[in-house]
Amino acid sequence: MSTRSDTALWIAQRASAAVLALCVTVHLVTIIYAVRGGLTAAEIFSRTRGNVGWLAFYAVFALAVAVHAPIGLRPVLTEWLGWRGRSRDWAALAFGIVLAGMGLRAISVLFA
Amino acid sequence: MTALQVEVWRGAAEGRLQRYEVPRYPSQTVLDVVTHIQRKLDPTLAYRYACRVGMCGSCAMTVNGAPRWTCRTHVDKVARHGRLELRPLRNLPVIRDLVTDMRSFFDKWERAGGRFEGASTKSDDFARVRPDSAARQAADAGIECIGCGVCYAACDVVNWNRDYLGPAALNRAWTLVNDPRDTARVARLRAIAGDAGCHACHTHMSCTERCPTHISPTASIAGLKRAVAKAALEGKL
Numbered sequence: 435m436s437t438r439s440d441t442a443l444w445i446a447q448r449a450s451a452a453v454l455a456l457c458v459t460v461h462l463v464t465i466i467y468a469v470r471g472g473l474t475a476a477e478i479f480s481r482t483r484g485n486v487g488w489l490a491f492y493a494v495f496a497l498a499v500a501v502h503a504p505i506g507l508r509p510v511l512t513e514w515l516g517w518r519g520r521s522r523d524w525a526a527l528a529f530g531i532v533l534a535g536m537g538l539r540a541i542s543v544l545f546a
Numbered sequence: 547m548t549a550l551q552v553e554v555w556r557g558a559a560e561g562r563l564q565r566y567e568v569p570r571y572p573s574q575t576v577l578d579v580v581t582h583i584q585r586k587l588d589p590t591l592a593y594r595y596a597c598r599v600g601m602c603g604s605c606a607m608t609v610n611g612a613p614r615w616t617c618r619t620h621v622d623k624v625a626r627h628g629r630l631e632l633r634p635l636r637n638l639p640v641i642r643d644l645v646t647d648m649r650s651f652f653d654k655w656e657r658a659g660g661r662f663e664g665a666s667t668k669s670d671d672f673a674r675v676r677p678d679s680a681a682r683q684a685a686d687a688g689i690e691c692i693g694c695g696v697c698y699a700a701c702d703v704v705n706w707n708r709d710y711l712g713p714a715a716l717n718r719a720w721t722l723v724n725d726p727r728d729t730a731r732v733a734r735l736r737a738i739a740g741d742a743g744c745h746a747c748h749t750h751m752s753c754t755e756r757c758p759t760h761i762s763p764t765a766s767i768a769g770l771k772r773a774v775a776k777a778a779l780e781g782k783l
Binding site for chain 1: 703743745775779783
């Protein structure tokens with residue numbers, strides 16, 4: 435990776451962290467609000483099904499995770515396993531795609 | 547007079563700890579202890595020092611697990627139950643006993659663009675730099691580094707990532723980035739950005755914790771991250 439792309443990744447990770455700070459806060463407050471008096475799957479579906487607002491919110495949340503986590507995984511792979519170079523970056527990218535896929539799939543089930 | 551039990555690393559990468567008994571004195575420094583061993587007990591012990599007063603930065607060693615200037619470290623402050631363990635600085639190849647090869651440390655200063663690049667000549671007037679300007683104050687905060695290697699030995703990221711430039715080299719780059727007379731700002735930012743540069747820092751702050759001159763390389767590295775991001779967003783990187 436070049437200086438420029440390393441810097442771009444760093445900026446992307448910081449920007450996604452800022453998005454996540456907001457998303458996690460909204461998510462936790464929603465959980466605390468939603469579980470008052472118990473929580474059922476039906477109750478969750480009644481809130482999320484067909485709701486474009488929640489769909490957009492959680493899509494942004496999942497994509498921010500998919501950007502943030504793989505970038506952080508790169509130094510972990512290098513520092514803990516000594517894994518460097520292009521193969522490490524492909525592995526991190528694959529991890530990000532898996533995260534995005536799993537996240538968006540879960541959201542699609544909640545929405546549909 | 548009580549005696550101090552001192553275990554000292556003998557050898558290079560492979561070696562062992564050797565035990566010595568050293569008499570205690572008031573106001574005794576760790577460097578006094580090492581010097582006593584070499585002059586009175588074992589002349590084959592290799593160690594390095596020069597000024598003895600915290601100016602040259604050559605006597606740093608690992609004292610009871612932490613990197614320190616031995617000349618400015620009193621035995622009273624660090625001895626645990628009358629015991630000292632002395633090893634060479636971490637993250638550097640050991641030449642022999644307590645002496646490390648610091649070439650990789652200083653090579654990284656070079657790689658980080660640690661050399662001042664000016665444009666003026668001796669016929670030009672002095673540059674006017676306001677001491678109270680933000681840039682000068684940022685440079686002043688890091689300028690007193692004497693290159694002892696304590697921060698480099700304290701840094702876990704250096705230990706994990708052999709290419710990482712390390713706190714001292716990055717701190718040096720930060721002082722130059724804030725020098726309005728310097729002409730190599732963008733080239734230096736390119737040199738220190740990336741996975742082997744400022745972006746590798748995890749902000750553990752071990753360097754700041756251990757720096758004997760109370761510099762905060764962590765703050766300098768954070769400043770570099772901001773400067774690099776700004777340059778990148780402006781398309782200058």
